[in-house]
Every structure is written in structure tokens, then in C-alpha cells.
Amino acid sequence: MNESSHNQTSKKVLVIGGGIAGLSAAYELARLNVDVDLVEKSSFLGGHAIQFCCKADDECQKCGACSVEKRLLEVIEEPRIKISLGSELTGLNRNGRFSYTLSLRPLRIDPKKCTNCGVCLEKCPSDGAIVRGYSKNNVPLYAIDQNHCLFFKDGSCKVCQDACPEKAITLDQDNSQASSEADAIVVATGFEAFDPLTRSWYGYGIHKNVITALDLERILRQKGEVLRPSDNNACEKIAFIQCVGSREPKLQHGFCSQVCCTYAMRMAQAISHRSPELKATIFYMDIQNCGKDFPDFYMKCKENIRFVRLAPYDIFPGEEDRLILRYSDEKDVHLVDEAFDIVVLSIGIMPGLSNASLADLLKIDLDEYGFFACSDPLDGTPTSQKGVFLAGTAQAPKNIADSMAQAGQAAYRVAQYLGVMPCPK
Ligand SMILES: Cc1cc2nc3c(=O)[nH]c(=O)nc-3n(C[C@H](O)[C@H](O)[C@H](O)COP(=O)(O)OP(=O)(O)OC[C@H]3O[C@@H](n4cnc5c(N)ncnc54)[C@H](O)[C@@H]3O)c2cc1C
Numbered sequence: 001m002n003e004s005s006h007n008q009t010s011k012k013v014l015v016i017g018g019g020i021a022g023l024s025a026a027y028e029l030a031r032l033n034v035d036v037d038l039v040e041k042s043s044f045l046g047g048h049a050i051q052f053c054c055k056a057d058d059e060c061q062k063c064g065a066c067s068v069e070k071r072l073l074e075v076i077e078e079p080r081i082k083i084s085l086g087s088e089l090t091g092l093n094r095n096g097r098f099s100y101t102l103s104l105r106p107l108r109i110d111p112k113k114c115t116n117c118g119v120c121l122e123k124c125p126s127d128g129a130i131v132r133g134y135s136k137n138n139v140p141l142y143a144i145d146q147n148h149c150l151f152f153k154d155g156s157c158k159v160c161q162d163a164c165p166e167k168a169i170t171l172d173q174d175n176s177q178a179s180s181e182a183d184a185i186v187v188a189t190g191f192e193a194f195d196p197l198t199r200s201w202y203g204y205g206i207h208k209n210v211i212t213a214l215d216l217e218r219i220l221r222q223k224g225e226v227l228r229p230s231d232n233n234a235c236e237k238i239a240f241i242q243c244v245g246s247r248e249p250k251l252q253h254g255f256c257s258q259v260c261c262t263y264a265m266r267m268a269q270a271i272s273h274r275s276p277e278l279k280a281t282i283f284y285m286d287i288q289n290c291g292k293d294f295p296d297f298y299m300k301c302k303e304n305i306r307f308v309r310l311a312p313y314d315i316f317p318g319e320e321d322r323l324i325l326r327y328s329d330e331k332d333v334h335l336v337d338e339a340f341d342i343v344v345l346s347i348g349i350m351p352g353l354s355n356a357s358l359a360d361l362l363k364i365d366l367d368e369y370g371f372f373a374c375s376d377p378l379d380g381t382p383t384s385q386k387g388v389f390l391a392g393t394a395q396a397p398k399n400i401a402d403s404m405a406q407a408g409q410a411a412y413r414v415a416q417y418l419g420v421m422p423c424p425k
Contacts (some may be wrong), residue, residue, distance in 0.1 A: 010033075010035060011034045011035065011183045011184075011418045011420060012034065012035040012036070012037065012180075012181070012182045012183055013026075013029050013034055013035070013036050013037070013182055013183060013184045013185065013186060013414055013418075014036075014037045014039065014089075014098065014100060014180075014182040014184075014185045014186070015029070015036055015037070015038045015039065015185075015186045015188060016039050016089055016185065016186070016187050016188060016189055016358070017039075017040065017041075017047070017187070017188035017189040017190055017392070017394065018038055018039075018040030018042075018045040018046065018047065018083070018085075018188075019046065019047020019048060019049060019188060019190045019392060019393075019403075020046070020047060020049045020050075020064075020067075020068050020071060020392065020400050020403050020404060020407075021047075021188040021190065021391040021392020021393065021394070021403040021404070021406065021407045022038060022040070022047070022186070022188035022189075022190075022391065022392070022407070023038075023045065023046070023068075023071045023072060023074075023075045023407075024071055024391070024403070024404045024407035024408060024411075025186045025188055025391045025407040025408075025410050025411050025414075026038045026075055026078075026081050026186075027071060027074050027075050027078060027081070028407065028408050028411030028412075029080075029186075029411045029414060029415070030078045030080035030081050032411065032415050032420055032421065033080070033420065034080070034414070034415065034418065034420060035080050035081075035082070036080060036081045036082065037082050037084065037180060037182060038075070038081050038082065038083050038084065039084050039087050039088070039089065039102060040083070040084065040085050040086075040087065041086065041087065041088045042085070042086070043085055043086055043107065043131065043133075043143030044085070044133040044134070044135075044138045044143065045072055045075065045076070045083065045085070045138060046068055046072050046133075046134065046135055046138065047190050048190065048191070048193070048214070049064070049065065049068040049400050049403075050068050050069070050072065050133075050134045050135050050138075051134045051214070051217055051218050051221060052064075052065040052068070052217045052221060053065060053217055053220035053221040053224075053270070054066060054270075055266040055267060055269065055270040056270070057269060057270060057273035058273070061266045061269065061270070061297075062293070062401075063263070063266050063400075064399060064400030064401050064404075065400075067400060067401075067404065068400060069135055069137065071404070072135055072137045072138075073137045076137060076139055084102060084104065084178070085107060086104060086105035086106070086107060087102045087103060087104045087105065087178075088102065088103050089101070089102060089358070089361060090102065090103045090177070090361075091361075092361050092362065097181045097182065097183055098181065098182045098183070098184075098185060098387065099179065099180075099181050100179070100180060100181070100182065101177055101178070101179050102177065102178045102179075102180070103175060103176075103177055104175065104176045104177065104178055105175055106173035106174065106175065106176070107140065107143065108144050108169060108170060108171055108173055109140045109142055109143065109144065109168055109169050110140075110168045110169075110170070111139045111140040113166045113167065113168035114140045114141070114142065114164075114166060114168040115165075115166055115168075116136075116140075116141040116142070117165065117166075118132075118142070119160075119163050119164060119165060120142055120160035120163065120164055120169060121142060123159050123160060123163040124159060124160055125150070125157065125159060126148050126149060126150050126157070127148065128145055128147075128148035129144060129145055129148040129149040129150070129160075130142055130143070130144060130145075130160060131143045131144075131145050134218075134221060134222075140168075144160070144169075144171070149171075151171045151172075158171055183387070183418055184387045184388070184389065184414045184417055184418060185362065185387065185388045185389070186389050186390070186391055186407075186410050186411075186414060187358070187362065187364070187372055187383075187388065187389070187390050187391070187394050188390075188391040188392045188394055188407065188410075189352050189354070189355070189358065189394045190352060190392060190393050190394055191349040191350060191351065191352060191393040191394070191397065192350045192351065192352050192353050193212070193214050193347050193348075193349070193350070194244060194245025194246070194253075194257075194347040194348045194349070194350050195245075195350075196212055196244060196245070196345050196347055198245075199244065199245070201314065201315070202241070202244065202315060202343075202345055203315045203316075203323075203343075204345060207315070207317060207323055207343075208229045208230040208321070209228055209229055209230050209321060209322075209323055209341060209342050209343065210315065210323065210342075210343045210345065211229060211342060211343070211344055211345070212244075212344070212345045212347045213240075213260070213263060213264065213267065213344055213345065213346050213347055214347065215344075216267060216344050217267070220267070220270070220271075224274075225274060225275065226238065226271055226275065226278065226342065228321065228341050228342060229342075230321040231321060234275070234277075234278075235278055235341030235342055236277065236278060236279065236341055237278070237279050237280075237281070237339070237340045237341050237342075238268070238271065238278060238279070238280050238281070238340060238341060238342045238343075238344060239280075239281045239282075239283060239312075239323075239325055239340040239342070239343045239344065240264045240267075240268060240280065240281070240282045240283065240344045240346055241283050241311070241312060241343065241344070241345055241346060242260055242261065242264060242282065242283060242284040242285065242346045243260065243284070243285050243311075243346065243348070244345040244346055244347045244348065245257075245347050245348040245350065246260060246348035246349075247285065253348070253350070253369075255369060255396075255397065256288055256348075256397070257348030257349040257397045258288070258290075258349070258397040258398055258399065259349065259397065259398070259399045260288075260346040260347075260348055261284070261287050261288045261289075262291075262294070262297075262399070263346070264282055264344070264346045265282065265297070265298070265301045265305065267344075268280035268282060268301070268304075268305045269300075269301055269304060269305065272304040272305065273304075279306070280304070280305045280306070281305070281306040281307075281308055281340070282305055282306070282307050282308070283308050283310055283311060283312055283325070283327070284307060284308070284309060285309070285311065286309070287307075308327070308330070309330065310327045310328065310330065311327070312325040312326060312327040313326050313327060313328070313335075314326040315343060318339045319339075321341075322339040322340065322341060323339065323340050323341075323342075323343050324337050324338065324339055324340075325337070325338050325339075325340060325343065348397070349393055349397035350370075351366070351369055351370035351371045352394065355370050355371070355372060355394075356370070359372065362383075362385060362388055363384075363385050364383040364384055364385045364388055365383070365384050367396075371393075371394065371395055371396050372390050372394050372395050374390055374395055379409070379413070380395060380396075380406055380409065381395075381406065381409050381410040381413045382413060386417075387417060389410045389413055389414055389417075390406075390410065391403070391406050391407040391409075391410040392406060392407060
């Protein structure tokens with residue numbers, strides 16, 4: 001007998017979060033003929049990973065970026081999945097099923113009318129007010145950011161609405177609410193990237209050429225090459241600093257983010273392949289060497305990338321917009337000052353900022369770091385609340401492939417819970 005008390009023919013699941021974990025859970029459930037309400041708070045599906053570039057050199061580096069693109073397309077083409085962008089869970093009750101309320105921020109760009117022509121972005125006088133999605137499969141491809149839009153500041157501008165040839169834009173719309181019911185919930189709200197402004201000594205936000213690995217992913221995805229942010233000139237030397245916001249036990253960030261060694265090495269490798277004149281150096285504590293292909297990959301990277309087992313003490317501006325990293329030599333005898341064009345901070349994976357309030361609403365627990373706690377460490381998907389399951393980095397740091405695998409596991413557990421799949425004996 002399954003654990004679900006009610007007897008419905010068509011089951012429905014609320015999936016919270018439209019990153020790769022939420023997309024994968026939704027897709028796997030739809031394939032089991034379960035209806036899905038996929039709720040995403042931002043204007044685009046795909047989460048962090050849809051912003052990543054392909055890191056292939058002569059061969060695929062298995063970074064996972066293309067699987068996000070593929071899964072996104074599968075989800076938007078799947079009729080059993082209802083997508084609500086700009087929406088968040090605001091209320092939840094349980095009477096057998098889960099009854100829930102969503103707050104809905106209007107998209108203001110009608111996806112049925114928008115043809116992705118980009119006239120809105122071209123004509124907009126305010127920087128950042130029209131945002132383009134990272135994937136051509138984001139529907140709609142454009143969104144309006146109220147924080148930068150002059151219409152929301154003082155009502156002074158409707159240029160995009162007037163210019164849109166399809167009349168797809170209606171700026172003046174109110175927030176709304178929607179209520180519905182579901183038989184189970186998957187929490188896939190992902191992670192917050194570590195905020196480098198909290199480590200002021202790295203100079204992020206002060207020196208233009210100090211960027212995060214997430215910034216670099218976006219630059220590579222959008223421009224395909226690395227230019228110095230300060231002047232858009234080509235660069236010769238790029239440094240990666242590892243473990244920014246990870247493995248700092250004194251600051252309660254004692255955990256390893258699991259992905260930074262591999263993503264930095266893949267990015268450095270991809271950059272060296274695209275621009276052989278650009279030399280990459282990785283400053284690291286130790287390399288978290290995991291996975292059966294990793295040792296070979298590490299050896300291959302050592303042919304092109306310089307690895308320095310030290311954390312720089314200081315970063316300060318040098319001549320011609322360069323950055324000087326100060327570190328001690330490997331024998332810890334002399335101080336070395338070395339100039340780089342760009343410094344990339346390999347920021348880690350932190351728990352979502354709204355995890356505590358969502359955990360309250362769902363009546364589930366958080367772990368000691370603030371990630372959602374699973375009630376079965378050998379499974380990783382069930383929570384202390386029956387019918388509520390976890391997927392992806394909402395539960396713990398992990399890469400794209402592991403997020404997808406855990407989402408598949410969550411879908412399988414949900415299906416067992418709903419009785420649409422036999423329980424193992
Ligand atoms: C700099 C960097 C580079 C990386 N590079 C790689 C790489 O090359 N390869 C790799 O395999 N992994 C990489 N990773 C890890 C990868 O980003 C994660 O594995 C992946 O993004 C996890 O997906 P997710 O769905 O769990 O979370 P997310 O990508 O964070 O998606 C969560 C989604 O949920 C939404 N959401 C959050 N809260 C709510 C809410 N309350 N209601 C509704 N929606 C909500 C968010 O807006 C977001 O869209 C990298 C990580 C970082 C930080």
C-alpha cells in the first residue's frame with residue numbers, strides 16, 4: 001500500500017525552483033504522467049547553470065552546461081508542466097493534499113506575442129531595465145527589471161511598450177495571487193553564490209578586473225572570449241583564487257563547495273584553448289580530486305595551467321590597470337609580487353537566503369549550515385515532512401550532473417509516495 005491517503009487518478013506535484021534540479025524533477029515526474037506546477041521566482045528558467053558556457057577544447061570537458069539547455073527545452077515543450085515565472089510560495093496548508101498560495105509578479109512581456117526581436121532592449125534608455133535571458137529557449141527571452149526601469153521609478157518612460165512591434169509589452173500591471181493544490185512538493189530552490197563583497201581584501205567591487213567565476217561564466221557565454229573588464233583589451237595573464245567562501249571553519253563556512261576546483265580548471269583550460277597566448281595560474285589550498293576521470297584531467301590541465309599552492313595575502317592595483325598579487329614563495333622565504341590582467345575569485349556554494357522562511361512554511365528542517373536537511377542520509381531526498389522532497393543544491397553543494405541525478409531520485413521517491421510507481425519490498 002502506498003503512503004498517500006487520497007485516491008486521485010491524476011496526481012499533481014508542486015516543484016519549487018526552476019534551476020537544473022527543479023527542471024529535471026519536473027520533467028521526470030511529467031514522464032510518469034504526473035502534472036507539475038513549476039514555480040520559479042526569477043524571470044527565467046535554468047537557475048545558475050543556464051548562465052554557464054561550454055568548456056570543450058578539442059573534446060568535451062563534461063562541464064554539464066549543454067545538458068541544462070537540453071533539459072530546459074524538454075520542459076518548455078512538456079504539456080504536463082505548468083510554468084509560473086516571477087512567482088513564489090506564500091501560504092501552505094495541509095488537509096490530505098497540500099493547498100498553497102503563490103504570489104505572481106506580472107511578466108509584462110506576453111510570451112505568446114513576443115517574437116524575440118529585441119527592439120525593447122535596443123530602444124530602452126535605462127541600462128539594465130530590459131534583461132535578456134541566457135538561453136534562446138527562455139520564454140519570453142526578455143524581462144523587465146523594475147529596479148532599473150524608469151516607468152517604475154517615476155512613470156516617465158514607456159519607450160519599450162510603444163516601440164514593441166507586436167504590442168507584447170504592458171508595463172502597467174499589478175501583482176496577483178493564485179491558489180492551487182498538490183499531492184507532493186519538491187524543493188529545488190538551489191543555492192546562493194558566495195558574496196565576495198564580504199571579503200573586502202579581494203577588492204571585488206573596487207578593482208574592475210577582479211571578477212567572480214560566475215562573472216567569467218557569463219562573459220564567456222555571452223562574448224566567447226575574455227577581455228579585461230576595465231578597458232575591453234585582450235589579456236595575457238589571468239589568476240584564479242580558489243576556496244573564496246569555502247572551507248572557512250572559523251567563519252562557519254567549513255564545508256567544501258565541491259565544484260570550484262573542477263570549474264576553475266575547466267574554465268582555465270577552455271580559455272587557454274581559445275586564446276593560447278593567455279596564461280592561467282590557479283592559486284589553491286589543495287585540489288579536491290574526485291571522480292574517476294579527474295586524475296587524468298588534472299594531469300592534462302598541468303600541461304597548460306600553472307598551479308601555485310598558496311593563498312595570496314594581498315591584491316593591489318598596478319600599472320595599466322593590472323592587479324598585483326602578493327604571496328610568499330613556496331619555501332615561505334620571500335614575498336613575491338606578480339602582475340595579472342584579471343583575478344577570478346572561485347566563489348563557493350552557500351545556502352539560499354530565503355531557506356529559513358521557506359523551511360518554516362513547509363515545516364521542514366535546515367541543517368547546521370542552512371541547507372534543507374534530508375531525513376535519510378542514504379537517500380538525500382526525503383524531509384521530516386511526509387510528501388516534501390529535496391533536489392539539487394537546496395540540500396547540499398553539488399555539480400550539475402549530481403543535481404540532475406538527485407532530481408531523478410526525488411521524482412522516483414515522489415512517484416512511490418503517490419502510488420504511481422510500485423514501492424520496493
Ligand atoms: C561559479 C560556479 C561555476 C559552476 N560551474 C559548474 C560547472 O561548470 N559544472 C557543473 O556541473 N557545476 C557547476 N557549478 C555548480 C552548478 O551551478 C550547480 O550544480 C547547479 O546550478 C545546481 O542547480 P540547482 O537547480 O540545484 O540550483 P540553482 O541553479 O541555484 O537553481 C535554483 C532555482 O530556484 C529558484 N528559486 C530560489 N528560491 C526560490 C523560491 N523561494 N521560489 C521559487 N524559485 C526559487 C532560483 O531563482 C533558481 O532559478 C558551478 C557553481 C558555481 C558557483
